[in-house]
Amino acid sequence: MGVGIEVTNLNAWYGTNHTLQEINLNIPANHATALIGPSGCGKSTFVRCLNRMHETNPIARVTGSVVIGGLDIYADAKPVEIRRRVGMVFQRPNPFPTMSIYDNVAAGLKLNGYSNRHVLDEIVERSLKNSALWDEVKDDLKKKSGASLSGGQQQRLCIARALAVDPEVLLMDEPASALDPVSTSKIEDLIFQLKSQYTIVIVTHNMQQAARVAEKTGFFLNGRMVEFDSTHKIFTNPSDKLTEDYITGRFG
Amino acid sequence: MLATVLVVAPLVAIFVYLVYKGAVSLNWAFFTHNPVPVGEQGGGMANAIVGSAILLAVGSVIGIPMGIAGGIFLAEFGRGTKLANAIRFTADVLNGVPSIVMGIAVYSLVVVPQGHFSAFSGGVALGIMMIPTVCRTTEEMLLMVPNAVREAALALGVPNWRSVLSITVRTASAGIITGCMLAFARVAGETAPLIFTAFGNVGWSEKLSEPIAALPLQIYVYALSPYDEWHRLAWAGALVLIVLIVLAVSLVRYVTSRGVLKGAS
Numbered sequence: 091m092g093v094g095i096e097v098t099n100l101n102a103w104y105g106t107n108h109t110l111q112e113i114n115l116n117i118p119a120n121h122a123t124a125l126i127g128p129s130g131c132g133k134s135t136f137v138r139c140l141n142r143m144h145e146t147n148p149i150a151r152v153t154g155s156v157v158i159g160g161l162d163i164y165a166d167a168k169p170v171e172i173r174r175r176v177g178m179v180f181q182r183p184n185p186f187p188t189m190s191i192y193d194n195v196a197a198g199l200k201l202n203g204y205s206n207r208h209v210l211d212e213i214v215e216r217s218l219k220n221s222a223l224w225d226e227v228k229d230d231l232k233k234k235s236g237a238s239l240s241g242g243q244q245q246r247l248c249i250a251r252a253l254a255v256d257p258e259v260l261l262m263d264e265p266a267s268a269l270d271p272v273s274t275s276k277i278e279d280l281i282f283q284l285k286s287q288y289t290i291v292i293v294t295h296n297m298q299q300a301a302r303v304a305e306k307t308g309f310f311l312n313g314r315m316v317e318f319d320s321t322h323k324i325f326t327n328p329s330d331k332l333t334e335d336y337i338t339g340r341f342g
Numbered sequence: 343m344l345a346t347v348l349v350v351a352p353l354v355a356i357f358v359y360l361v362y363k364g365a366v367s368l369n370w371a372f373f374t375h376n377p378v379p380v381g382e383q384g385g386g387m388a389n390a391i392v393g394s395a396i397l398l399a400v401g402s403v404i405g406i407p408m409g410i411a412g413g414i415f416l417a418e419f420g421r422g423t424k425l426a427n428a429i430r431f432t433a434d435v436l437n438g439v440p441s442i443v444m445g446i447a448v449y450s451l452v453v454v455p456q457g458h459f460s461a462f463s464g465g466v467a468l469g470i471m472m473i474p475t476v477c478r479t480t481e482e483m484l485l486m487v488p489n490a491v492r493e494a495a496l497a498l499g500v501p502n503w504r505s506v507l508s509i510t511v512r513t514a515s516a517g518i519i520t521g522c523m524l525a526f527a528r529v530a531g532e533t534a535p536l537i538f539t540a541f542g543n544v545g546w547s548e549k550l551s552e553p554i555a556a557l558p559l560q561i562y563v564y565a566l567s568p569y570d571e572w573h574r575l576a577w578a579g580a581l582v583l584i585v586l587i588v589l590a591v592s593l594v595r596y597v598t599s600r601g602v603l604k605g606a607s
Contacts (some may be wrong), residue, residue: 174499182490201500
């Protein structure tokens with residue numbers, strides 16, 4: 091089941107560049123939350139702070155608190171534990187190129203020491219079904235490499251890989267921006283189905299996409315969160331002038 | 343097309359010339375018999391073929407793990423550190439050290455304390471010569487792995503060291519193996535570092551603690567001798583050496599392309 095995320099006074103830096111400033115928001119459990127804003131506004135950095143991937147860059151720094159399902163991820167847990175609970179899907183599909191489809195999905199479990207064949211088989215099948223890829227790949231799970239799939243299939247494979255470690259939260263950093271419209275709509279359908287089981291945070295450049303998939307939307311600009319509200323309110327009656335300017339296409 | 347011809351021509355020329363000069367002396371006895379004294383007909387280089395195999399095995403066991411470990415450190419753990427720069431510089435200098443110097447160094451570090459020439463010391467010399475090539479190719483191949491692959495592994499909650507060993511190195515494995523093969527093929531024909539270490543042996547030996555024959559050494563000795571029969575054997579030895587290197591490299595490539603890339607279409 092998904093869990094809620096409470097972010098308090100979050101700041102992030104790349105070197106001397108203060109990319110996130112005093113972010114406060116509550117992301118509800120088992121819903122999809124969209125983050126919109128122009129390029130470089132800090133929304134990708136923000137989601138990378140939610141699974142402590144931001145700090146994998148040696149010049150990066152974070153302050154503030156992020157509490158996920160009651161656990162303060164910066165004070166009380168190791169990065170590897172957090173990343174098992176908070177899965178991530180990246181902008182460009184990044185399957186492990188030398189691994190079969192099966193091994194790609196099972197990678198998170200295998201690399202953490204899981205080896206029971208039956209359990210792995212079951213989890214791989216369930217994850218691929220949850221990512222709506224099972225029917226397309228079930229006949230050559232171990233024969234084909236993950237890299238031999240189409241872009242859209244690769245991205246769904248990456249979603250399956252993230253789901254296989256049974257996370258509570260799924261972060262998606264522009265998951266459809268490198269895909270064609272058909273693949274994009276498949277990913278969006280998927281987000282719709284997945285949000286009953288997971289808390290989903292999706293970064294997107296595409297405002298229609300945010301409106302289609304998310305109950306809540308946050309608007310980021312220049313490292314600050316300008317507004318966070320129900321998606322309906324953000325797109326029909328935003329409280330902030332800047333949000334209105336952005337969604338009506340006056341800048342960005 | 344012209345480029346292909348220019349690249350392939352020297353190899354083909356060498357090979358054809360070796361076959362022309364060496365094939366006549368190649369027979370079953372060459373592979374099954376040890377050298378015979380001057381004046382007697384026949385004899386072979388069985389001891390040198392086995393000796394080379396042993397020396398290369400010892401060299402590989404020393405050079406490949408150390409080189410790969412160094413390359414992994416340079417690319418994955420030590421990026422930008424002073425230690426990494428020092429290691430990279432050392433590897434590049436080591437790569438440029440003449441092989442005869444390597445022989446003398448190992449002579450004074452291993453042979454002198456041991457008190458006698460040995461297959462082991464020859465293997466050490468070859469192993470040290472393999473390290474820089476293996477190390478730098480490993481580093482370069484690892485750096486070619488896209489960062490997205492590393493991030494994907496880390497985002498699954500895989501510890502960094504595990505991600506490096508099981509994901510990054512595995513992704514780069516084809517290139518790393520090629521680097522090892524290059525190093526192997528390069529030292530397989532080395533003569534100079536063996537003169538002061540493995541020393542050579544006219545008889546059969548498989549012991550690491552005793553002097554051992556090696557194909558390049560035997561070719562060197564035979565080619566410099568005043569006897570026509572030995573000259574012919576030297577040509578045959580050179581031909582066998584080249585063919586064995588090509589076979590070894592092809593075999594490893596074949597096995598690893600089936601094993602490591604299993605599942606890749």
